[in-house]
Amino acid sequence: MPIELILIEILTLILFLAGNYFLKKTFGRGVSRFFQGILFVLAAYFIFKFVIFPPIPSALLYTYMGLICLVVFLLLSSTDSSWNEFQDPIIKTLEARTPGFKTVRMITFGVFPVLAGIGAYNFIKPNFQEPIELRTVHPAPPGAIQVHGSNMVLQEAKSPFRVDEQGKYSEGIENKYLKANPFDEKAPPYMKYVREGGEIFFQNCHFCHGDNLDARGMFAFAFNPIPANFTDPGTIAQLQETFVFWRVAKGGIGLPREGFPWASAMPPWEKHLTTDEMWKVIEFEYWHTGYYPRTWD
Amino acid sequence: MKTLKKSKKYVSLALLGMMFLSIFSFVLPLLQSTTAVAEDAAAPAGPPPTGKDVYYKTDGPVSGPPAPHLTAQDYPSTKLPGVFGESRLLIWTVAQQHLFFGSFVLAVPIFCMVIELVALLVKDPVASKRYDQLAYDFIKISLTAYSVTAILGGLLIFGFITLYPGVFGYVASLFRPFMHIYALLFLAESGTLYIYYYGWHSMEEGFLKWVHATLGILLNVFGTTLMMLANSWLAFMMAPSGVDEKGQFLGNYAHLLHSALWNPINIHRIIGNMVFGGGIVAAYSAYKFLSAKTKEQKAYYDWMGYIAMFFAVGSLIPLPFAGYWLMREVYAYRQQMGITLMGGLLAWLFILQAVLIGALFFAVVYYLFNGMQRMKGAERYDRVIKYVFFGMTVAFLVWLTPHTLVMKASELKAIGGQQHPVVGNFGVMSAKNGAVNTMLMITIFAFIIYQRANKIITVKWANLGNALLFSMFGVALFNNWWLAIYGYYIPANVRVGLSVPQVAGTLTCLFAGTALNLAMLKGAKSTGPILWGTISNRSQFAMFALGVSFTWLMALMGYIRSSVRLFWHAMEIMRDNSPWAFTHPIGFASNVMSVNVVIFWIFSLFVFWLAELSAGHRDVPSMEDSPAVKVKTTGGHAIAGASE
Numbered sequence: 001m002p003i004e005l006i007l008i009e010i011l012t013l014i015l016f017l018a019g020n021y022f023l024k025k026t027f028g029r030g031v032s033r034f035f036q037g038i039l040f041v042l043a044a045y046f047i048f049k050f051v052i053f054p055p056i057p058s059a060l061l062y063t064y065m066g067l068i069c070l071v072v073f074l075l076l077s078s079t080d081s082s083w084n085e086f087q088d089p090i091i092k093t094l095e096a097r098t099p100g101f102k103t104v105r106m107i108t109f110g111v112f113p114v115l116a117g118i119g120a121y122n123f124i125k126p127n128f129q130e131p132i133e134l135r136t137v138h139p140a141p142p143g144a145i146q147v148h149g150s151n152m153v154l155q156e157a158k159s160p161f162r163v164d165e166q167g168k169y170s171e172g173i174e175n176k177y178l179k180a181n182p183f184d185e186k187a188p189p190y191m192k193y194v195r196e197g198g199e200i201f202f203q204n205c206h207f208c209h210g211d212n213l214d215a216r217g218m219f220a221f222a223f224n225p226i227p228a229n230f231t232d233p234g235t236i237a238q239l240q241e242t243f244v245f246w247r248v249a250k251g252g253i254g255l256p257r258e259g260f261p262w263a264s265a266m267p268p269w270e271k272h273l274t275t276d277e278m279w280k281v282i283e284f285e286y287w288h289t290g291y292y293p294r295t296w297d
Numbered sequence: 298m299k300t301l302k303k304s305k306k307y308v309s310l311a312l313l314g315m316m317f318l319s320i321f322s323f324v325l326p327l328l329q330s331t332t333a334v335a336e337d338a339a340a341p342a343g344p345p346p347t348g349k350d351v352y353y354k355t356d357g358p359v360s361g362p363p364a365p366h367l368t369a370q371d372y373p374s375t376k377l378p379g380v381f382g383e384s385r386l387l388i389w390t391v392a393q394q395h396l397f398f399g400s401f402v403l404a405v406p407i408f409c410m411v412i413e414l415v416a417l418l419v420k421d422p423v424a425s426k427r428y429d430q431l432a433y434d435f436i437k438i439s440l441t442a443y444s445v446t447a448i449l450g451g452l453l454i455f456g457f458i459t460l461y462p463g464v465f466g467y468v469a470s471l472f473r474p475f476m477h478i479y480a481l482l483f484l485a486e487s488g489t490l491y492i493y494y495y496g497w498h499s500m501e502e503g504f505l506k507w508v509h510a511t512l513g514i515l516l517n518v519f520g521t522t523l524m525m526l527a528n529s530w531l532a533f534m535m536a537p538s539g540v541d542e543k544g545q546f547l548g549n550y551a552h553l554l555h556s557a558l559w560n561p562i563n564i565h566r567i568i569g570n571m572v573f574g575g576g577i578v579a580a581y582s583a584y585k586f587l588s589a590k591t592k593e594q595k596a597y598y599d600w601m602g603y604i605a606m607f608f609a610v611g612s613l614i615p616l617p618f619a620g621y622w623l624m625r626e627v628y629a630y631r632q633q634m635g636i637t638l639m640g641g642l643l644a645w646l647f648i649l650q651a652v653l654i655g656a657l658f659f660a661v662v663y664y665l666f667n668g669m670q671r672m673k674g675a676e677r678y679d680r681v682i683k684y685v686f687f688g689m690t691v692a693f694l695v696w697l698t699p700h701t702l703v704m705k706a707s708e709l710k711a712i713g714g715q716q717h718p719v720v721g722n723f724g725v726m727s728a729k730n731g732a733v734n735t736m737l738m739i740t741i742f743a744f745i746i747y748q749r750a751n752k753i754i755t756v757k758w759a760n761l762g763n764a765l766l767f768s769m770f771g772v773a774l775f776n777n778w779w780l781a782i783y784g785y786y787i788p789a790n791v792r793v794g795l796s797v798p799q800v801a802g803t804l805t806c807l808f809a810g811t812a813l814n815l816a817m818l819k820g821a822k823s824t825g826p827i828l829w830g831t832i833s834n835r836s837q838f839a840m841f842a843l844g845v846s847f848t849w850l851m852a853l854m855g856y857i858r859s860s861v862r863l864f865w866h867a868m869e870i871m872r873d874n875s876p877w878a879f880t881h882p883i884g885f886a887s888n889v890m891s892v893n894v895v896i897f898w899i900f901s902l903f904v905f906w907l908a909e910l911s912a913g914h915r916d917v918p919s920m921e922d923s924p925a926v927k928v929k930t931t932g933g934h935a936i937a938g939a940s941e
Contacts, residue, residue: 005719052719054711057704060720064694067655074659075686077835078666079679130705137701137715138640140633143869155632172788215713224706225715232716233785234700234725238640240632258642258880292788294632 008051012043033085037072044068059132138239139259141246147270154242159279161193162241171295174287190283197284200277204269213288223265230289237291241282244293248278348541350549351870352557357547361470364544364871367463372875375460384460385877386889391456393852393893394900395449399527400566400851401901402446403520404574405439406490408432408608410513417510427918429501431601435578436494438908443490445900461875464866471539471546471553472530479526486519524570525563531859532559534867536630544870557630561623562858568616573847575609580844581905583837595830597917602840603668609843610661610740614807617654617733618800620854625793627861631868634861639726644701645883646857651697651729653850658736660839660846662689665747667836674824675750688739695732700724722785730796731781734803738774741806745814752821762817769810773802829920848897852890860886 016039020030031039048056048064056064076086096102144153164170165188173190180187182195201209208227210217215229228235236244246254251268269278286293345358365371374384381387409432416428457465469476493512500509533539539553540546546553582602589595628635637643666682669675698720702712709715716724723732745766756762777799784792862868864878872878881889 054713054718055708056717056720057702057708057712059703060698060717063697067690067693067697071659071686071690074663075683078663078682078686080670080833081679083833083835130707132703132705136641136644138636138644140637140641140863143631143633221710225709226713229713229716232721233727234716234721237788238725239636243632243636258637295788 172292194287197280241293352538359545360548361546397897398446404570408574489516532556565619571612576844576847578605579840583840596920655693660842664839669750671828671831672751692732692735695723698723727784734777
């Protein structure tokens with residue numbers, strides 16, 4: 001996708017340069033600064049709206065276009081000559097000294113009020129569309145939680161199954177066994193836990209989180225919000241392992257107030273799984289995606 | 298006569314030394330072991346009970362009362378209608394204004410100190426006089442702002458005592474000795490400021506001028522120490538230390554003072570204040586430029602704006618890295634605070650921050666290219682502008698892309714998650730680090746072009762120098778982008794460390810690149826002088842944008858830092874049980890910040906106006922160099938701006 005995007009941008013640039021060259025050759029002058037600015041804004045809109053797939057959300061599109069308009073304005077006014085050239089058609093339209101510009105002025109002053117009227121109408125008319133949502137994806141966890149009668153301090157707790165061959169806690173051990181076979185009988189303890197975690201995952205979690213942990217399970221799109229995509233670098237890779245444990249154990253119902261009203265539909269797995277089982281699932285998720293949990297040591 | 302002068306020297310030096318020692322002698326005993334406090338307090342009841350420090354995990358004798366458990370009835374209210382009845386809003390506004398003016402009176406003296414030292418070091422007497430005048434113009438404004446700060450400080454204290462007596466009483470009981478030092482430092486700073494200002498003209502010659510400049514340094518030492526003490530109180534509220542889990546003091550003042558976030562906040566604020574000082578001066582000079590009546594005034598205020606912008610941007614460059622450090626320490630202290638800030642409730646405020654920072658970079662580059670229009674021969678660089686803006690825009694698009702997208706439910710389903718498969722990748726820190734370093738390098742590159750605008754390089758090794766310069770930027774950019782991509786494949790704690798080599802590349806471009814450029818400009822042919830005062834009016838609005846953006850940023854980031862405690866007065870030690878212990882919606886908070894920014898600028902205009910009242914319509918210093926220096930630098934207008 002990024003390669004296609006870059007190719008389309010290069011093609012747009014070549015088209016512009018070729019068009020400008022043709023105009024210079026035929027009429028002795030290229031595209032004026034004023035129209036260069038308009039063309040640039042339109043090209044950016046076209047790329048953001050139609051080339052990037054899936055389409056980017058409208059809120060982000062407006063943000064991007066706001067920036068593009070601002071930059072085009074800054075660029076066109078950054079030197080005196082460019083600024084004068086940019087203003088020229090605007091001033092000529094306002095002055096309307098020639099019949100051509102008189103017509104342009106009439107059209108402009110006719111069209112702008114109509115556009116403003118349409119805009120005002122659209123703005124104030126009753127709207128039945130779904131509202132734009134700002135959802136907190138990672139609400140802050142509490143300092144400690146109670147799971148199966150035990151108190152767990154989330155800042156300090158560690159997975160009991162993230163261990164090396166000697167049984168010692170090891171950060172990033174998944175990297176060592178990324179290509180190992182969990183079904184190998186001689187697999188180290190860590191891979192044994194990963195296999196058990198995988199079994200639990202495919203019995204309970206894959207319906208929503210997907211076979212590939214990419215949130216494309218068979219039930220995924222029945223929910224709003226859809227389940228977390230663990231392959232995205234912005235989910236489990238950004239979080240401490242105890243955060244993930246908290247979410248698994250307490251589910252959507254255990255989210256703090258800032259997570260509502262768009263709370264996740266995930267059940268509190270502490271009611272169905274043991275503490276060890278939940279840790280093993282988490283080990284499997286990190287091993288499968290190849291990500292490490294966030295640590296500070 | 299000679300003996301009199303000599304004795305003046307010694308008296309001045311002795312006075313300075315005594316002032317310095319008398320203030321800091323109070324601090325030293327506090328930083329030693331202070332178990333005596335506990336011994337005294339608990340003497341009649343035998344050995345005192347001990348507690349464990351919540352942060353340092355050390356044991357210590359309980360030496361103070363626990364944090365009070367307040368109820369809603371413990372929070373007096375003003376009974377004003379609507380949101381004005383919210384005590385928190387009143388405290389927020391007064392504290393914000395106090396902070397703005399506090400930063401103003403800390404920042405402008407830093408600016409004055411640097412400018413006065415430049416005046417002392419510049420060889421051209423005319424230019425030296427001009428710098429000196431610039432510094433004097435600003436310390437005068439600072440004097441009025443100092444009074445406003447003190448009044449606002451008084452209002453803040455009254456606000457705390459009347460509206461939050463429980464919280465204030467607890468914090469004051471812990472930090473009592475430091476509050477006394479704070480008051481003494483305030484006195485010392487006031488005294489130094491008055492001597493610094495009123496003694497400006499009587500201390501403008503010879504050795505006394507150096508004493509005066511030293512007073513400027515002392516003024517800043519006092520000011521910065523004051524700020525650090527105030528920082529320790531807010532750092533304690535965010536990340537308490539020196540107390541046990543009940544909030545009882547354990548007798549160690551060093552632990553109390555040196556909480557987990559104290560130093561990152563100190564560094565961030567010092568740099569932030571320098572940026573703020575430059576921003577205020579830039580806005581002031583823009584205002585003066587636009588209202589100037591004569592050519593001379595236009596030239597002087599144009600130059601003043603350039604110096605202020607240079608100072609602000611020079612200080613701005615390390616600021617993002619200080620910010621990263623602070624956020625890293627917050628995250629390391631408590632993951633819930635880090636998540637609330639960067640991925641949770643307050644995350645969208647960081648997008649607003651990104652927009653404001655982006656606006657700063659664009660304003661600076663825009664100003665520089667507009668500034669080149671006042672130099673003959675700079676036209677040859679006009680074609681570079683579009684590439685600079687293009688690079689900045691791409692980096693900025695990455696910089697402002699949020700991790701959590703605001704969208705409709707249908708858009709959410711179409712995308713298949715909260716993260717977009719293409720632009721969603723730009724929402725993470727790795728991409729942001731790459732983007733901000735790219736923006737910084739492009740800004741540095743624009744400045745290097747600005748330095749060359751009216752010069753033709755004549756050194757024999759020009760080609761080699763240019764190749765070196767381009768290679769330096771090329772390698773730094775490649776290193777930056779490669780590390781940004783590599784950051785997606787490694788753990789978060791290692792990724793944070795990658796910002797160090799990225800920053801190293803950027804700083805190399807800044808220091809080595811600028812030094813190399815200056816070496817190449819040695820003996821360069823000038824295509825014409827800088828015609829101060831001929832810059833476009835458009836550029837001055839960029840200067841306003843600079844000042845206002847800084848103010849807005851301070852309000853925004855201050856709010857983020859403070860509200861991350863959510864419903865705690867002192868994190869996990871003292872709960873906020875007031876009726877206002879909730880987090881405002883982003884829109885409401887943004888409106889409060891914006892109103893505060895407007896109030897501050899109205900106040901600032903008043904301060905500027907007051908300074909004008911006493912000055913009348915005096916002449917501005919000449920922008921012409923002295924003839925002797927002119928001859929010396931013909932064909933070698935070596936440092937554009939720095940020598941101007």
